[in-house]
Amino acid sequence: MKILITGGAGFIGSYLSNALSQNNFVFILDDFSSGTGLLLEKNSNIKIYRSEINKDILENIVKNVDLIIHLASIVGVDITIKNFKKVIQNLKNTLILTKIAQKYNKPIIFSSSSDVYGLLGIFKKKSFKEDDFFVFEFSNRWNYAHVKCLEENVIRLSNLPFIIFRIFNTYGFGVDLKKPSRVFASFLYSIIFKKPITIFGHGNQKRAFCYIDDTVKGFILGVKYLIKNKCKETFNIGNDKEIYSINELKDLMIKIAKKLKILHEDIDVIYLPTKERGDIFTDIEFRKPDLSKIKNILGYEPKIDLKTGIELSFKKALKFKNKWIKLLQK
Numbered sequence: 001m002k003i004l005i006t007g008g009a010g011f012i013g014s015y016l017s018n019a020l021s022q023n024n025f026v027f028i029l030d031d032f033s034s035g036t037g038l039l040l041e042k043n044s045n046i047k048i049y050r051s052e053i054n055k056d057i058l059e060n061i062v063k064n065v066d067l068i069i070h071l072a073s074i075v076g077v078d079i080t081i082k083n084f085k086k087v088i089q090n091l092k093n094t095l096i097l098t099k100i101a102q103k104y105n106k107p108i109i110f111s112s113s114s115d116v117y118g119l120l121g122i123f124k125k126k127s128f129k130e131d132d133f134f135v136f137e138f139s140n141r142w143n144y145a146h147v148k149c150l151e152e153n154v155i156r157l158s159n160l161p162f163i164i165f166r167i168f169n170t171y172g173f174g175v176d177l178k179k180p181s182r183v184f185a186s187f188l189y190s191i192i193f194k195k196p197i198t199i200f201g202h203g204n205q206k207r208a209f210c211y212i213d214d215t216v217k218g219f220i221l222g223v224k225y226l227i228k229n230k231c232k233e234t235f236n237i238g239n240d241k242e243i244y245s246i247n248e249l250k251d252l253m254i255k256i257a258k259k260l261k262i263l264h265e266d267i268d269v270i271y272l273p274t275k276e277r278g279d280i281f282t283d284i285e286f287r288k289p290d291l292s293k294i295k296n297i298l299g300y301e302p303k304i305d306l307k308t309g310i311e312l313s314f315k316k317a318l319k320f321k322n323k324w325i326k327l328l329q330k
């Protein structure tokens, strides 16, 4: 098959492009705004277009592919709070892409986020299901989630075959390489470069951590299912077993770094009030995906526990350390 991956030079995109290019031809469209392509393997089955999403390039690529995987996005709540225009640009890009996909009748996989469940984690301490309702406050904190909801609707209303994946906390080496800000990326950076770890709030808020290889396996199951069944489905994707607080994540990462002899002594930990992350920042205490739908329909089962995922991430970070330093200096 021929597949277009927008945002293919980013974190999820790089791992996914490498995996899919084993048996398919992958076109990557990426402006390298947050992506670096560092982890992309040299492979004659990958062709990279270094550009923002725009109509002309998309026209050329989309008519030649069997499937579109749309990952390109400004990502992360902290960044999106400060860049309202860029969040709106996400929506405009999804509209442009969907229109061209409609013209050539191409199925789409869209990457949404667990953030669309909004404040549900405050009211409902169980796991979130795809047909749950959403609860938001009107604040910049929720711009990213609001726009993801609208983008989901653009895809749903397109009448094209689609899969929407609501991604719950995927981690691994390669997140935010240029500017480590998301939680796993910032802890990994602090430990590898021996800088203080910063935690916003008390650190007892819990998350379900999914290693990148499991997310990629889920996407590949989705690709096969979508091509075969021309479905219109929304799935949570993540890991429903690896639930840890931010403090526990920090402790585990430090312990494993010591075992791997990356750290020889303790590292400073700084706790900052949540409001330091932006105006009216509401953090969610608990977030866990209900995965029954994706398990039943796609046969998805996450396999990699947090301890193993951290070890794999550290090993990769060491392998790429020199190239990473060069990226950070740019």
Ligand SMILES: NC(=O)c1ccc[n+]([C@@H]2O[C@H](COP(=O)([O-])OP(=O)(O)OC[C@H]3O[C@@H](n4cnc5c(N)ncnc54)[C@H](O)[C@@H]3O)[C@@H](O)[C@H]2O)c1
Residues within 6 Å of the ligand: 006, 007, 008, 009, 010, 011, 012, 013, 029, 030, 031, 032, 033, 034, 035, 036, 051, 052, 053, 070, 071, 072, 073, 074, 075, 076, 093, 111, 112, 113, 114, 166, 167, 168, 169, 170, 171, 175, 176
């Ligand atoms: N990693 C997670 O845990 C997570 C969770 C929820 C949702 N998601 C979603 O998954 C997708 C991929 O996320 P990621 O973690 O790989 O982030 P990422 O920042 O590494 O990847 C996004 C990629 O899109 C590119 N990009 C951004 N704007 C672009 C534009 N206008 N034109 C072309 N390229 C553009 C960036 O350069 C980058 O390579 C995003 O849509 C994100 O919202 C990820």
